[in-house]
Amino acid sequence: MTALSVRNLRKVYTNGTVALKGIDLDVAQGDFFALLGQNGAGKSTTIGIISSLITKTSGKISVLGHDLDLETAQVKSLLGVVPQEMNFSLFEKISDILIFQAGYYGIRRALAIERMEMYLNEMGLWHLRDQPAIQLSGGMKRRLMVARALMNQPKLLILDEPTAGVDVELRHSLWRFLTQLNEQGTTIILTTHYLEEAERLCKNVAIIDGGEIIEKANMKLLINRTSMQTLVFDLELPLFHAPKLDDYQTQLIDELTLEVQIKRGQSINELIQFLNEQNIRIASMRNKTNRLEELFLHLITENKRNKVDEP
């Protein structure tokens, strides 16, 4: 069954800005789906319309078979949303924010208190339950919003940049938690600027640019389409000239850092062998940029170029 179906969704703001140009999107039940795009591409508008915060100009949305226009309350009861910007009262107690949210979903108080305890523990905020939200750090506020979105135990959870401003350790614990939630059957849609995050967590991906979906694919298949990647080698001994290697482009960044571009189909083992033959000692190796990031930038650039070329 489709968890989310979006058909020909358009949004024109009152100032004339066309934010969405008729997008189509399907997210299967149980999917962990990435919606990627640059700032202003239309991600947040899409999420805002799905979560009833923004009025669409035209189009159809359905969640688990329920039409958003005809069965608004049913759709809302199936959704959990973690927005990009903080949207809670800073002066309310953390526990109250969660209990009130459950109340808006018609969840009785006793059950709301049970869930509040469970999700605050899950997010590492239980010890702060009696504090007003204003006393939380940026990362803690994000985790509070994740906990709040789970209070109605949604079937479809939408997260708009949930890890922005969250430190590395907490980001990893949030990733583990979301993966676990997805394994338990919750469909998750994620927007993020950390493409490594999307690559690591998501099974499918859509890329949105200028209000249009320019790519929809399985994450692994998409990444395999990457035509080129740049490897960075940290060297044990200094080099003064970039080595000449057949079929590989090399660039010496400094005496101890060498960059090599390899095309799809070229072997990394072979490359390392060539380097060894030239007595270049490798201390460590990494990708210059994440593969999805390279592909993302490539697709965005190509889309912009196509638009310029259009008569």
Next chain:
Amino acid sequence: MNPRTGFYPNWIAFQTILHREVTRFMRIWPQTLFPPVITMSLYFLIFGKFIGSQIRPIEGYVYIQYLVPGLVLMSIMNNSYANTSASFFLAKFNKSIEEMLIAPLSNLTILLGFMLGGAVRGLLVGLIVLVIGLLFTHIPLMHPLIMLFIAILSAMVFSLGGFINGIYAKRFDDISFIPTFVLTPLTYLGGVFYSTQQLPPLWRQLSWFNPIFSMVDSFRFGILGISDLPSFYGFAVVLLFFLALFAWAWYLLRKGVGIKV
């Protein structure tokens, strides 16, 4: 039917909004409950005791007795209005209104929750002011049901007014404009401090077009048993305003004015 939609979940949501509203104004009681106590005590002391002692009785009541109903209703109206306008505007400003907009509760539930939250504050302050008034003078409760009816309905009317103000407000200044330039003049010219019988005929008749005057007059009838207008007039006005403002607020909420783009 999904278990989270329908009457019972909306009933829980309504209780939640009401609880949240009451918690909010109780948490900041030095800003919400305490100032009216000081202001009204000064009114009773200065206008009631010091100046009032030099004013001849009005329809058999000494001036401070005549003053109490007006000041109680003025407190109810001002506080109901202030609570809802500030609370709704702040919910828009810090975007916490989105917590309700994404949830499956109806617009009617949101409206009733905010409206009654404001009315509870207005009535609580009104009760406090009445108790203070009783410290200064004896008050007969001639028609307690009429008094209660007008108090509750006026609280809801002004709470709805504050809600509509909160919907339209784009800046903090916008929530003080109506109270300062519309409500205060209408209240002060609305028979709180004087009987329209003391006015020249033209001003007396003009006062009858002031809706706040008819509410104050009916409320005074409930407490003291005296009025300048037939008491049904106040009922009719307060009921009419309630229905009109309720319909207006509900329409704005359904349209998403000020809260959706």
